Amino acid sequence: MLREIFGRRRKKGDKPNEQSKAEVPEGLMHKCTGCHKIYYRKEMKNNLYICPNCDYHEPMYAWRRIDSLFDPDSFIEWDKHLQTSNPLNFPDYEEKLAGDQKKTKLKEAVVTGKGTIAGYMTAFAVMDARFRMGSMGSVVGEKIARAIERAKDEAIPFIIFTASGGARMQEGVLSLMQMTKTSMAIERFSENGGLMVSVMTHPTTGGVSASFASLGDYNIAEPRALIGFAGRRIIEQTIREKLPDDFQTAEFLLKHGQLDKVVHRHEMKQFLTTLLKLHQKGGDKS
Numbered sequence: 001m002l003r004e005i006f007g008r009r010r011k012k013g014d015k016p017n018e019q020s021k022a023e024v025p026e027g028l029m030h031k032c033t034g035c036h037k038i039y040y041r042k043e044m045k046n047n048l049y050i051c052p053n054c055d056y057h058e059p060m061y062a063w064r065r066i067d068s069l070f071d072p073d074s075f076i077e078w079d080k081h082l083q084t085s086n087p088l089n090f091p092d093y094e095e096k097l098a099g100d101q102k103k104t105k106l107k108e109a110v111v112t113g114k115g116t117i118a119g120y121m122t123a124f125a126v127m128d129a130r131f132r133m134g135s136m137g138s139v140v141g142e143k144i145a146r147a148i149e150r151a152k153d154e155a156i157p158f159i160i161f162t163a164s165g166g167a168r169m170q171e172g173v174l175s176l177m178q179m180t181k182t183s184m185a186i187e188r189f190s191e192n193g194g195l196m197v198s199v200m201t202h203p204t205t206g207g208v209s210a211s212f213a214s215l216g217d218y219n220i221a222e223p224r225a226l227i228g229f230a231g232r233r234i235i236e237q238t239i240r241e242k243l244p245d246d247f248q249t250a251e252f253l254l255k256h257g258q259l260d261k262v263v264h265r266h267e268m269k270q271f272l273t274t275l276l277k278l279h280q281k282g283g284d285k286s
C-alpha cells in the first residue's frame, strides 16, 4: 500500500522527479505545517487536525469544528443564504467570491447558528479562513452581529471562533464599519448579562483582532495561534527594534495579560462545557 502511494523506493542520490511526485494521490496525505512530517488525512481528522508528532494545530474548516464541538444534530444554522454583492464595484471581486464559494461550499467566511454543547444551548459563530482568508466583509459583520442579537433575545451565551486576515480590502470602508457594528452588538449583549467567549485560532489579525475577537468575557486561544493587529515587519520597521521570536503568538499574549488561557484543541469541548455550566441561569449547582 505504502509503495503504491510513494512509488518505487528511491536509491541514494536519486532526485525526486515529476513522475514520483504525481504518484502521491492528491488529498490522501497531509504534510504538517509545523514539522513537515507526512500523515494520512484520516489520521489527522481523527486527531482533530493536530499533528501527532509536533502538536501543531492545523486550521480547521468551519463545519469540521462545529461537528467536533456540538452535540450531533443539535445545530441550527442562521442566515445561511446571506451573501455579499460587490458594493464598491471592485474589479474581479465577484469572480473571487464565486471561486471561494465553490471551493468551500460556504456562502461567506463565517457560519453562525445555535446548538448544544454537552447539553448546554449556545449561539455560535465560526470563521473559515479558506474563504477570502476569513476577511471581514459586510456580510461577515452582519452575520456575526445578528447572531449576537439573537443570543441576546434568546438569553443564551455566544461563542465565536475567529480565523481572519482582517478587514476585506474589496469592501473598503464598509468592511471597517463592521468593527463598530459587531462591537456595539456585543456591548448590548453584555449589558443584558450575556456570556461571550472568544476563541482565537490561527490566524486572527487586523480588524478582527481589534474588534469582536478581543471583546469576550473570556478571551482564549489555540496553541501557537498567530494573533495581532499589524504585521511583524511593519511594527519592526516603525519602532526600529527587533521583536521577540514568539511575538504575536497565543503564548506571548497570555504571558502579557491579553489572553485568559491557551486551550489545547483536545480540551476545548471540556473547557467550553465548564464555562457554559458555570454561567447557566442560577449557576452550577452540582
Ligand SMILES: [Zn+2]
Residues within 6 Å of the ligand: 032, 033, 034, 035, 036, 037, 051, 052, 053, 054, 055, 056
Ligand atoms: Zn508536525
